[in-house]
Amino acid sequence: MDYASPPRSIRIEQASLDDLEELYELERKCFGGDAYTRSILRLLLIDPSSIPLKAVNAEGELVGSAIGRIEKIGGRILGRVYTLDVRPDFRRRGIGAALLKRLEEEFRRLGCEKVVLEVAVDNEPAISLYKSLGYEFISRLKDYYGRGRDAYRAEKDL
Numbered sequence: 001m002d003y004a005s006p007p008r009s010i011r012i013e014q015a016s017l018d019d020l021e022e023l024y025e026l027e028r029k030c031f032g033g034d035a036y037t038r039s040i041l042r043l044l045l046i047d048p049s050s051i052p053l054k055a056v057n058a059e060g061e062l063v064g065s066a067i068g069r070i071e072k073i074g075g076r077i078l079g080r081v082y083t084l085d086v087r088p089d090f091r092r093r094g095i096g097a098a099l100l101k102r103l104e105e106e107f108r109r110l111g112c113e114k115v116v117l118e119v120a121v122d123n124e125p126a127i128s129l130y131k132s133l134g135y136e137f138i139s140r141l142k143d144y145y146g147r148g149r150d151a152y153r154a155e156k157d158l
């Protein structure tokens with residue numbers, strides 16, 4: 001499958017504060033009690049360093065989202081992926097990959113050297129997606145999501 005574009009009938013657009021409630025609902029569907037809170041999502045949506053994206057179907061429903069952020073660390077400009085969510089009934093259609101590729105394009109355009117992200121070590125769908133897009137798993141972060149819940153840090157040069 002070619003992930004450069006989303007599947008036909010799905011549009012990827014910039015998200016805004018107007019999408020907060022729907023984004024929060026989607027985040028809860030994807031992560032339950034581990035979802036970002038509404039106030040963190042709000043901060044991410046209004047932060048000028050953020051790149052908030054949404055995937056919308058032909059009926060105008062929100063079916064996916066991704067939020068990235070430009071960060072300067074030690075004089076280097078990085079793109080960090082904060083969220084990547086696809087509505088459960090729209091998975092395995094290339095939407096997650098298309099959202100991530102769009103974020104990567106934006107990061108590249110804004111001068112980022114690489115993309116960094118964290119993912120729970122047991123999140124097989126996300127790990128498979130990142131591997132399929134060329135991410136390298138560089139370290140394991142102990143207790144990153146709470147006691148006994150480790151993460152991998154993954155990176156991709158742009």
Ligand SMILES: CC(C)(COP(=O)(O)OP(=O)(O)OC[C@H]1O[C@@H](n2cnc3c(N)ncnc32)[C@H](O)[C@@H]1OP(=O)(O)O)[C@@H](O)C(=O)NCCC(=O)NCCS
Nearest residue numbers: 030084085086091092093094095096097119125126128129
């Ligand atoms: C991870 C997630 C975003 C993937 O979204 P998606 O739209 O289903 O992914 P895509 O259809 O673009 O998948 C692209 C590739 O990733 C891999 N992949 C995705 N889901 C997979 C799964 N459940 N099992 C194995 N591989 C998977 C496959 O290689 C897939 O290609 P293929 O379908 O041709 O085999 C989605 O499962 C999700 O929202 N999960 C809950 C939230 C989450 O965990 N987000 C990531 C946080 S780090």
